[in-house]
Structures are given as C-alpha cells and as structure tokens.
Amino acid sequence: MADPDGLMLAIDTSTEMSGLALYDGRRVSELVWHSGRNQSGVLLEQITHLLSINRFEIAQLSAIAVALGPGTFNGLRVGLSTAKGLGYGRSIPVFGVDTLEVTAYPHLGSNQPVRAFVPAGRGRVVYGDYRYRNKRWVRSGELQNRTFDELTYGLSEPTLLAGETPANMEPDELASENARFARPSMRSRRPGHLAELGWNRWINGEQDDVAALEPLYVHGKRPGS
Amino acid sequence: MLILGIETSCDETSAAVVEDGRLIRSNVIRSQEDLHERYGGVVPELASRRHVTAIIPTIDVALQDAGVAKDEIDAIAVTEGPGLAGSLLVGLNTAKSLSVAWGVPLIPVNHLEGHIYSNWLTDQENDPTFQPPRFPCVCLIVSGGHTELVLIRDHGHYDVLGRTIDDAAGEAFDKGARILRLGFPGGPAIQRAATDGKMGHHTFPRAWLGETYDFSFSGLKTALLREVEKYRREPLRPKKVVSTEPFPVHEPPEYAPNMPTADIAADFQDAIIDVLAQKTAKAAQEHRAAMVILAGGVASNSLLRKRLDSLLSAPLRYPEPLLCTDNGAMIAGAGYYLYQRGIRASCDLDISPQLPLSTETSLA
Ligand SMILES: [Zn+2]
Numbered sequence: 001m002a003d004p005d006g007l008m009l010a011i012d013t014s015t016e017m018s019g020l021a022l023y024d025g026r027r028v029s030e031l032v033w034h035s036g037r038n039q040s041g042v043l044l045e046q047i048t049h050l051l052s053i054n055r056f057e058i059a060q061l062s063a064i065a066v067a068l069g070p071g072t073f074n075g076l077r078v079g080l081s082t083a084k085g086l087g088y089g090r091s092i093p094v095f096g097v098d099t100l101e102v103t104a105y106p107h108l109g110s111n112q113p114v115r116a117f118v119p120a121g122r123g124r125v126v127y128g129d130y131r132y133r134n135k136r137w138v139r140s141g142e143l144q145n146r147t148f149d150e151l152t153y154g155l156s157e158p159t160l161l162a163g164e165t166p167a168n169m170e171p172d173e174l175a176s177e178n179a180r181f182a183r184p185s186m187r188s189r190r191p192g193h194l195a196e197l198g199w200n201r202w203i204n205g206e207q208d209d210v211a212a213l214e215p216l217y218v219h220g221k222r223p224g225s
Numbered sequence: 226m227l228i229l230g231i232e233t234s235c236d237e238t239s240a241a242v243v244e245d246g247r248l249i250r251s252n253v254i255r256s257q258e259d260l261h262e263r264y265g266g267v268v269p270e271l272a273s274r275r276h277v278t279a280i281i282p283t284i285d286v287a288l289q290d291a292g293v294a295k296d297e298i299d300a301i302a303v304t305e306g307p308g309l310a311g312s313l314l315v316g317l318n319t320a321k322s323l324s325v326a327w328g329v330p331l332i333p334v335n336h337l338e339g340h341i342y343s344n345w346l347t348d349q350e351n352d353p354t355f356q357p358p359r360f361p362c363v364c365l366i367v368s369g370g371h372t373e374l375v376l377i378r379d380h381g382h383y384d385v386l387g388r389t390i391d392d393a394a395g396e397a398f399d400k401g402a403r404i405l406r407l408g409f410p411g412g413p414a415i416q417r418a419a420t421d422g423k424m425g426h427h428t429f430p431r432a433w434l435g436e437t438y439d440f441s442f443s444g445l446k447t448a449l450l451r452e453v454e455k456y457r458r459e460p461l462r463p464k465k466v467v468s469t470e471p472f473p474v475h476e477p478p479e480y481a482p483n484m485p486t487a488d489i490a491a492d493f494q495d496a497i498i499d500v501l502a503q504k505t506a507k508a509a510q511e512h513r514a515a516m517v518i519l520a521g522g523v524a525s526n527s528l529l530r531k532r533l534d535s536l537l538s539a540p541l542r543y544p545e546p547l548l549c550t551d552n553g554a555m556i557a558g559a560g561y562y563l564y565q566r567g568i569r570a571s572c573d574l575d576i577s578p579q580l581p582l583s584t585e586t587s588l589a
Contacts, residue, residue: 040576044318058328074310074311077314077315077318081317082321084319085320086325086326088285089295211280211281214274
C-alpha cells in the first residue's frame with residue numbers, strides 16, 4: 001500500500017518529448033523537455049536535477065511509475081532500464097503504465113471517445129481508441145501502427161484526437177469530419193498524469209514484477225507481408 | 226575492493242562481482258543463443274528485448290552468488306561500447322541508475338579492454354600457479370564482433386597494430402556455419418565438424434594484406450559458396466510466400482548427402498586460423514612480447530592455440546572458455562584498473578557503439 005508520506009518518481013521516455021514528475025499524492029512537480037533521441041545521455045541527470053530543485057534526496061523516493069509504451073523502442077528501453085535500476089537499487093516498487101492511457105487520461109469525462117496516439121518513429125504513429133466506461137478508460141480494438149496520414153481512418157463518430165504529433169507533421173493536414181484535435185498543450189502527454197495513474201495502482205495495492213516489466217512493442221506491417 | 230561489472234553489448238546479459246580486479250566472486254552469464262538460432266545470427270532488436278527482462282535477475286543472482294549485499298558494492302563498471310546500441314542502452318542505463326541509487330562510483334569500460342582483462346582473472350582465492358600477463362604483451366582479440374591485434378605496453382597503454390577491415394573472424398565462422406548448415410554460433414560448430422575432416426582437399430584464400438597486421442575475412446564466404454555450389458539442391462518444400470514473422474527467419478540451404486562437410490569445414494577453419502596465428506606470431510616477434518594473450522570467443526578454438534604454440538617463442542596465455550565469451554567479470558576486472566587510474570563516469574555517460582580501443586589521453 002502507498003505510504004501517505006510517499007514520493008513517486010514518474011519516468012516517460014516513450015517519444016522524443018521526455019518527461020519526469022515527482023508526486024506525493026498532493027503536489028506534482030514536472031519536467032518535460034525535447035530530448036530527441038538523446039535520452040540515454042541525459043535522463044538520469046534530469047532525474048537528479050528534478051530531485052535537487054525540489055530539495056529531495058534519491059533515498060526519499062518510495063515508488064516509481066514508468067511509461068511502457070507504445071513509443072520508440074530504444075527510448076522505452078532507456079526509461080525502463082533506469083526505472084529498474086532505481087527500483088531494484090532502492091528496493092522500491094516500480095509500476096508500468098500504458099503510454100496511450102496516460103495520453104487519454106486528462107480527457108476523462110469529455111463525453112467523447114478519444115483516439116490517443118504516440119509517434120513511433122519514421123513518421124509513423126501508434127494509436128488506440130478509448131471510451132469512458134465505469135469510471136475508467138477502456139480501449140476498444142487493437143492498437144494500430146500506421147503512417148500519420150492514416151491517423152483519422154475509420155472514425156465513425158466525432159472523436160477527440162490526443163497525442164504528440166511526429167516531427168514536421170501537423171494535424172491540419174488531416175481533414176476528416178469526425179476528427180477534432182485537442183490543442184497542442186492539451187494533447188501532449190504529461191508526466192504528472194503518468195504519476196497519478198501509477199499512484200492509483202500503488203494505493204490499490206497492485207504490484208508489478210520489476211524484473212519482468214518490458215516495453216509494449218507495437219509493430220507496423222512488414223512490407224510484402 | 227568489490228566491483229559489480231555489467232555487460233550487455235551483444236547477445237549475452239551478464240553481471241559479475243570481482244574483488245580487486247582479480248578474484249571472481251560471481252559471474253552470471255545469460256546467453257541468448259536459443260533466441261537467435263533460428264535467425265542464423267544475432268537479431269539486434271531481439272537481443273535488446275531480452276536484455277530488458279534479463280538484466281535485473283542477472284544482477285540479483287550475481288550478488289547472491291558472490292554472497293554480497295547491495296551496500297557492500299564499492300563501484301560499478303559497465304560496458305559503454307563498442308556494441309549494439311539497443312543492447313548497450315540497457316546495461317548502461319541500469320548501471321548508471323544503480324550507481325546513483327547506491328551512491329557509488331561508475332566506471333565506463335571499453336568492451337575490448339574488458340576482453341583483454343579476462344586474462345587477469347581467476348576464481349581461485351589461493352592459486353600458486355596463477356600468473357597475470359607480463360608487459361609488453363601482444364593480445365589477439367577474436368570474437369563474433371571483433372578481430373584486433375593489440376600491443377599492450379602497460380595497464381591502459383594500447384597500440385592497435387591491426388584489425389579486420391571487413392568481417393570479424395567469429396563472424397566468418399558464423400557465416401561459414403550457416404552455409405554449411407552447422408548451426409549457430411559458428412565457431413564451436415565448425416571446430417566440431419572439422420575434427421572429423423581431412424584437410425587439404427579444398428582451397429580457401431588467405432588475405433595477407435601485404436605487411437600490415439590487418440585482417441580480411443569477407444572473401445572466405447564467397448569462396449565457400451563456390452565450393453558448396455556443386456552440391457546444392459533446390460529445397461523440397463516450397464518456401465512460404467507469406468511470413469507473419471516480424472523478423473526474417475533463416476532458411477538453411479539444402480545439399481546432396483555426399484557433400485564432404487567435415488573436410489570443407491576443416492579447410493575453412495584452417496584458412497581463418499592460419500592468418501590469425503601467423504600475424505600474431507609476427508607481431509609478437511617484432512615487438513619482443515614477453516607474453517602473447519588471447520581473448521574473445523574464438524580464443525577457445527583449439528587449433529588456434531595449437532598453431533600459435535608452435536609458432537611462438539614467447540609464452541601463450543588464454544582465459545578459460547567461460548571468460549572468452551562476453552561476461553561481466555572481465556568488465557569488472559578492467560574496471561578495477563581504470564578505477565586505480567582515477568577514471569570515473571558522471572551520470573551523463575552515454576553509450577558509444579563505435580568506441581575504438583585507445584590509450585586514455587591522461588596516459589598518452
Ligand atoms: Zn565481445
């Protein structure tokens with residue numbers, strides 16, 4: 001169970017926008033930056049930075065939430081390896097959270113289905129369709145790995161699209177009567193939401209096996225298959 | 226001083242605890258051979274995936290085997306390169322976060338330097354026969370990823386005399402074994418097949434590359450393909466047209482039953498070993514090496530050891546087979562000597578997939 005004085009670190013390296021959050025169940029501090037592919041070099045430095053500007057020590061961490069993807073495979077591996085090292089090293093629990101669930105989370109209760117997406121490299125996106133049922137987001141159908149211009153395919157009703165667009169690609173290029181894109185500040189993932197989702201799992205007494213946690217790998221179709 | 230060594234540069238996930246750069250307290254190696262066999266070689270993406278789930282249990286067992294608690298580790302040594310980027314990332318980021326979590330120094334190790342230091346390791350606390358290498362020594366590092374001939378004048382002083390300009394020696398064995406249907410990894414498979422073979426019936430080219438200490442093995446594959454061509458048969462089963470595999474699976478070639486596989490393997494192996502042994506012996510003589518040491522997977526090849534022994538006047542030293550594969554103990558061993566020279570990494574350390582072996586600037 002969550003410690004009322006606990007401190008959770010959230011790590012999201014699913015895409016070229018990297019994010020960290022510290023959350024104690026009341027206040028959330030966030031750090032979001034454009035890391036590009038250079039996550040391996042800077043992630044841990046940013047973690048120690050976020051801790052120090054909030055006047056925390058590494059030893060005060062009591063749990064970790066980490067984004068499992070979908071996203072870029074190497075990026076996810078950097079976040080997961082870091083989370084595992086800190087979790088194992090400090091003997092604290094690590095919770096894996098679906099990156100698309102983090103993306104859909106703030107649009108909870110907007111009375112519209114949400115198509116949450118994440119860039120997956122080479123101009124591709126992975127997306128999933130989410131609906132609000134029984135006070136939580138439930139995904140319908142399989143996750144899709146497609147090119148960005150296929151992002152609005154198959155929308156049969158007005159849908160809110162939320163996610164980070166791949167570099168140099170803008171949503172206005174995707175005209176579709178059922179697609180409504182959230183504003184940039186609203187459609188990007190926030191590490192604070194990842195922290196809340198992880199925290200909720202923690203106070204519900206859930207547990208992940210830190211060793212077995214692995215990224216969610218969503219492949220595109222191979223040419224010719 | 227207890228150093229935890231972490232190595233994930235290719236397809237082995239490994240962690241080890243080594244005391245004072247010499248005594249192996251534990252050395253856990255999780256090989257992925259089973260995973261890559263059906264692809265006929267290492268698939269980098271699959272290797273990275275396996276590292277992610279193997280890394281923590283590997284480290285945990287290494288500490289348990291050594292009988293060491295987390296807070297007894299004095300430093301962490303990790304491979305920063307060269308190697309596969311996606312694989313290196315896993316070990317490096319785990320090591321960095323462990324060093325922050327435990328508040329201990331992090332030591333960046335060149336994978337090739339790790340291989341060299343496998344010759345400084347022992348698992349016996351009191352072994353009167355144990356003698357570390359003497360300087361200057363010539364080291365031949367031969368594995369699936371590397372073929373380097375190095376002159377070592379002292380700890381940390383490396384002159385790379387030569388290296389492969391195309392395939393590594395171990396890679397040539399892998400490709401050869403794939404063509405001959407002998408399985409993966411190719412080095413041990415070809416050596417096994419060659420023991421029943423008679424040499425001298427098949428000719429394979431040797432690339433001497435003039436007076437240099439460089440190597441070239443890519444021509445061997447072409448020569449081998451030419452050699453087996455007359456035995457080649459069309460596959461009986463038609464190839465599957467549609468594959469649902471995310472990674473292409475290796476389809477082995479089919480041959481007539483009378484193909485003299487063992488004889489071909491024997492001559493093929495000889496062509497690789499001949500060049501390795503002769504160039505190493507020549508370098509040892511030219512640089513008056515006090516000792517010649519071997520490292521890397523191909524160092525386990527008994528023909529290489531035998532051939533070198535007959536050519537060398539200096540003593541030959543090689544690690545036991547387990548230490549010839551990629552392993553955490555060699556990283557911890559090399560890390561100890563780097564630590565003694567004051568080498569530390571800060572937490573912005575990143576991987577270097579193309580990292581060359583060179584003398585540190587502080588020593589040059
Ligand atoms: Zn190696």
